[in-house]
Amino acid sequence: MSEERIVELESKLAHQDQMLDQLNEVLTDQQARLMQMEELCHSLVERVRALGEASPDGNPDAERPPHY
Numbered sequence: 001m002s003e004e005r006i007v008e009l010e011s012k013l014a015h016q017d018q019m020l021d022q023l024n025e026v027l028t029d030q031q032a033r034l035m036q037m038e039e040l041c042h043s044l045v046e047r048v049r050a051l052g053e054a055s056p057d058g059n060p061d062a063e064r065p066p067h068y
Helices: 003-054
Strands: none
16 A cells, blocks of 8 residues: 555545544534423423413313403
């Protein structure tokens, strides 16, 4: 194997290592954002449930709109 070929392979390996590090960073950031969104969704579901339980009949469909 020639010296030029070895240098080329080492260069490609270095670029692949750099790309792998970048992809790992992006994936880690996306996972953190996904977890935040899941927590927010859970919080919103709990708020909606609490509002439904606070209605007099426990049935939000039974409420009359404010313009009636």
